[in-house]
Amino acid sequence: MDKKNNSRRNFISKSALAAFAALAGTKIVFGENFPSELEPIGLDELETPEGIPGKSDALTILNNKPWNAETPPHLLDPEITPANLMFVRNNGIPPTEYDLEKWTLTIEGEAAQQKKTYTLKKLYDNFAHYTYDLTLECGGNGRGEFNPPAKGNQWGLGGVACTRWTGVRLKDVLNDVGLKSTAAYIGYYGADTHLSGDSSKVVISRGVPIQKAMEDESLIAWAMNGEAIPKMNGYPLRLVMGGWPASVSGKWLTKIVIRDKEHDGPKMGGQSYRIPKYPVPPGTKVPDEDMKIIESMPVKSIITYPKTGAIIGKGQSFEVRGHAWAGDLKVKAVMVSIDFGVTWQKCELNPPKNRLAWQRWKTRITLPEFGYYELWARAIDENGKGQPMVLPGWNPKGYLNNACHRLAVKQA
Amino acid sequence: MTDQDKEKVYEQAIKQAKNTINVASVLVLAGVVFMIQLTYFPQFFSSTDQNISAFDTTAVDPMVMTMDLDPTEIENGIHVPSGLIVDDGVDLVIRTCGVCHSLGLVTQNKADREGWKDIIVWMQETQGLWNLGATEDAILTYLANNYAPVDEGRRRNLEVLEWHDL
Known part of the structure; x- marks a missing residue:
């Protein structure tokens, strides 16, 4: 950031604070129940250097309190998403102090044989290490397109990443603790704190059925892309369970509970990370008891090259490429259309590096004549389910939008 | 900082100064009107119930x-x-x-x-x-x-x- 910009920002921030100070003196509009010890923090971003700690300023910031940011699709082009480009989806405030010597992970719960606590060193020394490329996608990725709109961060396409995770298998640790035959579900707890500042409030505590937890690729990870996990993505320890809404992969991990029933932590129940049990017309209010938990994410693909807005010279052919993934499943085929879905061209498709990694696809395209075109990409999973070209089933919280990615190109 | 940048900063400063003067003028004018009203029509400003009016934004x-x-x-x-x-x-x-x-x-x-x-x-x-x-x-x-x-x-x-x- 250059100096001029900086001083302008300082000017804004000081005058904004001055405005707040002046406003706080007026008694008219606070309402009788306003907690007077709180300072407005909605303008916080103006007091801190621009951007998210440890993240590229090329990310699109959706929210700064808590930090939420997504990756523009063309920056997801690499096989493995670079650490500073991986999306950020925080529900609370990440911890600010880390004592790696003292950081512990406790496993307990009514379906655990015992309560056991591990230091990071103990996890590292006592269990075999595994590395997998795992696709994590926010359950609300694509929410911004739903109509009528759903509340929450209005994600576009970039709440997804495939990075290389290293750690120990969750099942090895769970087996070391010992599971009772009643074990049905696991839930996580992390060291992040609630936005309200209330330290007794748990920010988010979600989980998965025991079957998913016991898969080979379900990791307790301490490294991403061969380095420490970025602070905004869960440093120093997190769960990684690819293919499911990323919210099941708890960050800043301190505790795992082994439950004898569906886990009931904050954001497991109600309408959070849930969709209606039956299809509903757009805009329907669906009672909580008619909602079900999202498990494996649906098939989806993105075009990472070219960037939208490309102008192609007459007669030129160009490569179109991207990634495709399908929750717990593999992607069977990807096709691209340049004529609004009238005809489709089949793409080359690589197998995943390992289970739950996204798959590279590519093809070459020649536009027939001068004019405006849209590139549409559509993936189909191994069970034959494909991406819809319009928005999929509307749901109250705007999850699971896997409508095909479209971008605009022109031939000169 | 280039000369062009300096010029922009000066321009901005002058713009802000003008804005401040405009705002100040409006505030002074509003103040004068308020004082006149307060002097001649005090009933407009007397509140019957301090507690309710203090939180009633619609008023x-x-x-x-x-x-x-x-x-x-x-x-x-x-x-x-x-x-x-x-x-x-x-x-x-x-x-x-x-x-x-x-x-x-x-x-x-x-x-x-x-x-x-x-x-x-x-x-x-x-x-x-x-x-x-x-x-x-x-x-x-x-x-x-x-x-x-x-x-x-x-x-x-x-x-x-x-x-x-x-």
């Missing part, structure tokens, strides 16, 4: 409320530091919603009055939001008027910010 002249924002921070009808549309009740939204979360969470969302009410209730039930009392009505009116949903069908047209040669 407040909206102009007085929006005057609280720094006019130099308003560009094209947007309060730049918060990103919110300037309209009656915007200061209430800044001071209420901005206590706990980014105001970006307001500007990126769209809902009708009922939808915004649902969001407030959800925050009260799960996120520790307090009872908004009489301010709720003004906040809902602001949100429903300025952040209403637009029917965009099953797929909207693509927008390209920047065309580039491949």
Whole structure:
């Protein structure tokens, strides 16, 4: 950031604070129940250097309190998403102090044989290490397109990443603790704190059925892309369970509970990370008891090259490429259309590096004549389910939008 | 800093100074009018119930409320530091919603009055939001008027910010 910009920002921030100070003196509009010890923090971003700690300023910031940011699709082009480009989806405030010597992970719960606590060193020394490329996608990725709109961060396409995770298998640790035959579900707890500042409030505590937890690729990870996990993505320890809404992969991990029933932590129940049990017309209010938990994410693909807005010279052919993934499943085929879905061209498709990694696809395209075109990409999973070209089933919280990615190109 | 940059900074400074003078003039004028009214029509300013009027935002002249924002921070009808549309009740939204979360969470969302009410209730039930009392009505009116949903069908047209040669 250059100096001029900086001083302008300082000017804004000081005058904004001055405005707040002046406003706080007026008694008219606070309402009788306003907690007077709180300072407005909605303008916080103006007091801190621009951007998210440890993240590229090329990310699109959706929210700064808590930090939420997504990756523009063309920056997801690499096989493995670079650490500073991986999306950020925080529900609370990440911890600010880390004592790696003292950081512990406790496993307990009514379906655990015992309560056991591990230091990071103990996890590292006592269990075999595994590395997998795992696709994590926010359950609300694509929410911004739903109509009528759903509340929450209005994600576009970039709440997804495939990075290389290293750690120990969750099942090895769970087996070391010992599971009772009643074990049905696991839930996580992390060291992040609630936005309200209330330290007794748990920010988010979600989980998965025991079957998913016991898969080979379900990791307790301490490294991403061969380095420490970025602070905004869960440093120093997190769960990684690819293919499911990323919210099941708890960050800043301190505790795992082994439950004898569906886990009931904050954001497991109600309408959070849930969709209606039956299809509903757009805009329907669906009672909580008619909602079900999202498990494996649906098939989806993105075009990472070219960037939208490309102008192609007459007669030129160009490569179109991207990634495709399908929750717990593999992607069977990807096709691209340049004529609004009238005809489709089949793409080359690589197998995943390992289970739950996204798959590279590519093809070459020649536009027939001068004019405006849209590139549409559509993936189909191994069970034959494909991406819809319009928005999929509307749901109250705007999850699971896997409508095909479209971008605009022109031939000169 | 280049000469061109300096020139821009000077220009900006002069612009801001002009703005400040304009605002000051308006405030002085308003002050004079207020004093005259207070002197000759004191009954307009006597409150019968201090407690109720203190929290009844609907009784407040909206102009007085929006005057609280720094006019130099308003560009094209947007309060730049918060990103919110300037309209009656915007200061209430800044001071209420901005206590706990980014105001970006307001500007990126769209809902009708009922939808915004649902969001407030959800925050009260799960996120520790307090009872908004009489301010709720003004906040809902602001949100429903300025952040209403637009029917965009099953797929909207693509927008390209920047065309580039491949």
